[in-house]
Amino acid sequence: MTRFVLASASPARREVLRSAGIDPIVRVSDVDEDAVAAALPDGTPPDVIVVELAKAKAAAVAVTILDLSADHVVVGCDSMLLVDGELQGKPHTAEVARARWGEMAGRSADLVTGHCVLRYRNGELTAEAVDCSSTTVHFAKPEPDELDAYLATGEPLQVAGAFTLDGLGGWFVDRIEGDPSSVIGIGLPLLRRLLGDVGVSVTQLWGHPAS
């Protein structure tokens, strides 16, 4: 049996996996995301940046795995919103989130999610697969009182792009073009392919409890 390790603190990613039949082992990396991004050459394309961050997270967690006799896949992800060519991470404050919504409302942006799958057998890295998923998100125009209420919940402050698709933000996303799970932070169809690339069929992972 292959163990599935999610290298992310995101409850949303964990919930996507659980809803889709995988109860992951969760290990949180202490990667300094800003430092990783800053170390990349100027002009690094967004899809490369999120893949490099996903790789850093997966690699940082992989070295902490103690049970070297088991078969593991370690999965890292990183999501950012690309608005007018600028990558937007978490706003952290209500003021920044309000400014972001001022730019986004009634317009579209691209949510890019980098994925990295590392497979370890007997403590050795035996295969690696990485790729990026990009989805266009069309935002509604919340009424001023709706935006006030949304910001007051705190939900948009700690998420990439100042919105969620799977929470209260779902009321304010009119449509998407792409994979909705990748917008939440872990793209199921892409992950299925990457797992296949490292020799694991996703259906083998269904229904196995975390251990």
Add this chain to the structure above:
Amino acid sequence: MTRFVLASASPARREVLRSAGIDPIVRVSDVDEDAVAAALPDGTPPDVIVVELAKAKAAAVAVTILDLSADHVVVGCDSMLLVDGELQGKPHTAEVARARWGEMAGRSADLVTGHCVLRYRNGELTAEAVDCSSTTVHFAKPEPDELDAYLATGEPLQVAGAFTLDGLGGWFVDRIEGDPSSVIGIGLPLLRRLLGDVGVSVTQLWGHPAS
């Protein structure tokens, strides 16, 4: 305070609402969906059929509300998948689900969801709003062993179109064009607009426990 009544047995619809801040009162209608559909004129367009079914469900539940002094919205929905111009409901058996996937794999289809919002104040119907949401779904091509495993879970048998977006089926949907919540069965951005049409701001409904 306005009470939100969901006229549906679908756990997926309830979960979409709960994730988006509304814990609905759930009342299940006993509408004979086949009879409602059969009573419509031949050639009725799909978007009209699902709206008529949503209206029938909401109306059937509305008459069962006993506390006539409260302010209620009653919401009915109905979803179907349109494949090659044919509306597909629930497959019910693994054989039918397998045949559907034989048609759908690697291709696209349109998921249409009808919505009906009825507002009752002091036992009187004071406003009604209906509309349909349509989303294009692009299906992956599951490997034969993946399809076997998916059918064996039973998940696709009792859902419109023989797939879910929010469950195991999410592995086999490459992309969509439209609103993902409407694919799950209740479209949040459309519902937000319909609630506004009957005079209710969706943010007023957030965080209120079911009662």
